[in-house]
Amino acid sequence: MVLQHKKVAVIGAGPVGLTFARLLQQSGVEVHVYERDKNQHTRIKGGTLDIHHDYGQLALEKAGLLDEFYRYSRPTPERSTDQDGTLLEENYPAEGHLYDRPEIDRNDLRTMLLGHLDPGTVVWDSKLTSLEQPQDGTFLLHFENGDTAAADVVVGANGGMSNVRKLVTDAHPExxxxxxxxxxxxxxxxxxxxxxxxxxxxxxxxxxxxxxxxxxxxxxxxxxxxxxxxxxxxxxxxxxxxxxxxxxxxxxxxxxxxxxxxxxxxxxxxxxxxxxxxxxRLRPENWKPHHNITLIGDAAHVMPPFSGIGVNIGLLDALYLSENLLNEACRSIDAAIQAYEVQMFAYASKAQEDTAEAESSIHSEKRFDEIRREKR
Structure with a gap:
């Protein structure tokens, strides 16, 4: 295994970073997650997350967490209304498909994931300020609180404004x-x-x-x-x-x-x-040569939420990157990372296209006219 006797640093304790850490720890890899939040009880803003059975749930299943995820999550009805307050449609998950896309609160998902990591895996109050990669290949991480850490492999999972990204690509979210x-x-x-x-x-x-x-x-x-x-x-x-x-x-x-x-x-x-x-939106393209470092989740391909797929794509990142790094057929860390990135570029680009189409449709004058005609 290419990660044997290697230290992995994950930047960001969101659902993608924590899931990735869990997947590595199952195989005995030494991994730490560095998170800027003060502690695990810091309240996370944002709405609920729907984790799809054919996307994000695949990573949770591989992590051995699917049954517990079902206990935390819930099937959720969805309504469509108009500006007059008229109920247009209401759909309930069909029997047998209740957990195809269940919703889970962000704090509950974090609690579940933290409960299955080794004690001390997450290093709280650790906002990354800079990252050096000396010639010997070992990364040196600097944090706002004055602490430092060393790692052989770095995975940026710290969101759309990631400061790890600059070592991988010159692209900026647009x-x-x-x-x-x-x-x-x-x-x-x-x-x-x-x-x-x-x-x-x-x-x-x-x-x-x-x-x-x-x-x-x-x-x-x-x-x-x-x-x-x-x-x-x-x-x-x-x-x-x-x-x-x-x-x-x-x-x-x-x-x-x-x-x-x-x-x-x-x-x-x-x-x-x-x-x-x-x-x-950050298109996953034109990455420059990089060594023993990569990006997952929004750090790699931030996108608006209009197709509801972002976190699911990120969980696929965690799954495929961990599988490649743990694959005995991969002869080096860089080879494993490159194999993951080839996969990720393909499915993340498709998700970006679908999201852009949904965003355009939702806010178009044509969509408004269609709704008015339907009401008539």
């Missing part, structure tokens, strides 16, 4: 033309009962006026939602919105949704926290 305002309501039954009735107990999507609203119900009943719309990149700098000022953002959204059912605006007034998320 703005797609879409912005997302993310909101969270901790007590929706109390503070936005009309919207809660509209969205039910699962996921809800609405498309109108070239805007997309998507809400998710977490395990504790809280709501996470996303509102997406097209804007030029300079709008991000010039809109003048302070996203820590909940009232200002709610007022802006009220104006944006003036033609929508009041239940949507009730959602905004109930929101506990807002985050602005410019959508970015």
């Amino acid at each position: 703005y797609t033309g879409t912005v997302v305002i993310q909101g969270e309501v901790l007590q929706p039954d109390l503070h936005c009962p009309d919207f809660k009735q509209l969205c039910g107990q699962g996921n809800m999507a609405a498309i109108a006026e070239q805007m997309f609203v998507f809400s998710q119900t977490k395990a504790n009943g809280a709501l996470n939602y996303y509102i997406s719309f097209r804007r030029p990149e300079q709008w991000i700098r010039e809109c003048g919105l302070d996203f820590t000022d909940k009232k200002a953002v709610s007022t802006y959204l009220d104006q944006l949704f003036a033609n929508w059912n009041p239940a949507y605006r009730q959602l905004f007034s109930a929101t506990d926290e807002y985050t602005l998320l410019p959508m970015r």
Whole structure:
């Protein structure tokens, strides 16, 4: 095995990095995961994740975690509504397919993965600031807290703005033309009962006026939602919105949704926290020569969430990279990494194309006209 007596450093304790670490530890590989969060109890922002049976679940199965994943996750109904608040469609997972795409809270997924790693695997409060690769091939990692670490292999799994990426490619994530305002309501039954009735107990999507609203119900009943719309990149700098000022953002959204059912605006007034998320895409191409280092997950191929495939592609990365590194047929670490990257470039590029198509369709005037015709 090419990793025998080698130290592997994974940068980022998201689901992809932790799954990759688990897959290596099953074969006795020495691996540490370096994470900027203060500790494992740091709250993770964001909505629920749907892990597909033919993508992400393959990695969890190989990691021996599928049964436990089913205990943490839940089959989730999905609704489609219009801007008037009319229920257009509601789908429940069919019997026999309940766990094809179950949803799981991000914190629950992290808890599950951490529970199956050796004690001390994750080194918390370790934000990577720089990375050196001396001539002997051993990497030297520097962290914001002043600590350093050495590793023979480095895997960047620290998201779309990864600072590991510069050793692999000169490419930078590009703005797609879409912005997302993310909101969270901790007590929706109390503070936005009309919207809660509209969205039910699962996921809800609405498309109108070239805007997309998507809400998710977490395990504790809280709501996470996303509102997406097209804007030029300079709008991000010039809109003048302070996203820590909940009232200002709610007022802006009220104006944006003036033609929508009041239940949507009730959602905004109930929101506990807002985050602005410019959508970015990094095409997995034109990587420069690199030695004993690679990227997985969003660090390799960040993409918007409009086809719901991002984390699943990242989990495939963890699966295929670990399989290649543990494959006795691979004669070197670089050969194993190259074999993985060839695979990843193919399926990640397809996922990028599907996501770009979905993003364009969701926010197109044509889509809006089609919905209006259907209502008539």
